[in-house]
Structure formats: C-alpha cells, structure tokens
Amino acid sequence: MSHDDRPLLLVAAGGLARETAAAARAAGRRVLGCLDDDATRWGTDAAPGLPVLGALEEATRHPDAALVVCAGKGAVRARLVDRLAGFGLGADRYAAVVHPAAALAPDTVLGEGSVLLAGVVATAQVAVGAHVVCMPRVVLTHDDRLGDHATLCAGVVLGGEVVVGRGAYLGMAASVRERTVVGEWAVVGMGAVVLADVPPGETWVGVPARALRGATGHP
Numbered sequence: 677m678s679h680d681d682r683p684l685l686l687v688a689a690g691g692l693a694r695e696t697a698a699a700a701r702a703a704g705r706r707v708l709g710c711l712d713d714d715a716t717r718w719g720t721d722a723a724p725g726l727p728v729l730g731a732l733e734e735a736t737r738h739p740d741a742a743l744v745v746c747a748g749k750g751a752v753r754a755r756l757v758d759r760l761a762g763f764g765l766g767a768d769r770y771a772a773v774v775h776p777a778a779a780l781a782p783d784t785v786l787g788e789g790s791v792l793l794a795g796v797v798a799t800a801q802v803a804v805g806a807h808v809v810c811m812p813r814v815v816l817t818h819d820d821r822l823g824d825h826a827t828l829c830a831g832v833v834l835g836g837e838v839v840v841g842r843g844a845y846l847g848m849a850a851s852v853r854e855r856t857v858v859g860e861w862a863v864v865g866m867g868a869v870v871l872a873d874v875p876p877g878e879t880w881v882g883v884p885a886r887a888l889r890g891a892t893g894h895p
Contacts, residue, residue, distance in 0.1 A: 683707070683741045684706065688746045694723045732763070750825035803822065814829075829848040830849070853870060
C-alpha cells in the first residue's frame, strides 16, 4: 500500500462521508469537503468543518485532490464512479482511506477509493477491490478477496479464502464460512451465518443462511 498525501474530496454528503472524513483526519489526511448533486446542500456543512462545495463536476476544478466516493450502497458508488469517468476522472484520481485503528497485514492489497474504518483487521494476503467499504470491526482472514463496490457492514467476519463478489452487501455481524463465495450483487442479512455459496443477486438470511424467496440484490 503506497502512501498518498493528496487532499481529499468526498463524493456524496451523507453519513458515510462523515465517517470517512473522521477516519481520514484521524490518519492525518486533509479533507477539503464534499461534492453532492443536491443543490439545496451547496454552501452548507455535512458536519462541522465539512463543507458541501457543489456538484460532482466540481471535482474537475481540483486536479490536485483525490476522490473518495462515499455513497453507502455499492450500486450507487458504481454509478457515481461511472459519472466521474465521464468527466475524464480515472482510477488515478481516487484514494483509499484507512483508519489508523485498522490492522492490515503488510501484504494487504487495497484498491483505489476503498474505505476501511476503525477496527478492521486483514490478517494475511487479503485483496480488497476498488471502492469497497468495510465498516468498523470487519475481520478479513487469510486469502479473502473482496470485489469492487462490495459493502461489509460493522462486525462482519469472513473465514479464510472467502470470495465476495462485485457489489455484494453483507449486513451487520454476518459470518461467512471459509472457502465460500458470495456472488456479485448478492445480499447477506444481518447476523446471517453463511455456510454455502450464495448465488449472484440473491438475498440470504438466517442461521444457517438460506435464500429469501422473491428478494434480489441486483442493483
């Protein structure tokens, strides 16, 4: 993980932006403010010292700043990244934010734009994709792989060699057995215990987790 000391612009001005700003500042990063398309928020503060500077297009006026997309849902993050790409902003314009109270092994691979909050643990040879969000106290054990835009809520625990697909969402305190796959855009409910592969786009809940009939996690 290379050092990046560029100032940050946070895209979206909701709760995750406030959490990301706090983590970034705890890590000694400068946060310029937020960008949001809601014009009613321009000129206001998302939190004390966190101004909403304008619409997404404002990113092009800050060429020296790095971006972090702070929408809570992976599908929304993916759409915002696509919009920013339309302004000519590529992968090199994004920065990851890691709270200093996270414990990542030196061989952790961390994609651009990802956010890891306090208490996240990555033990050995973990790969985190781009624009992933790991909320507090997520545990990633050896050889786990997280796809782009995945969201792991507080207290999620993955056994070794788990693969979490692109855009998948794991609710608070969910647990996933080792060598298990959670498919792309799948949803795992709060407190679920996943013992078998979750197919793409399905929603699984319970202990042990089973498919929730009629539910889909597709964006």
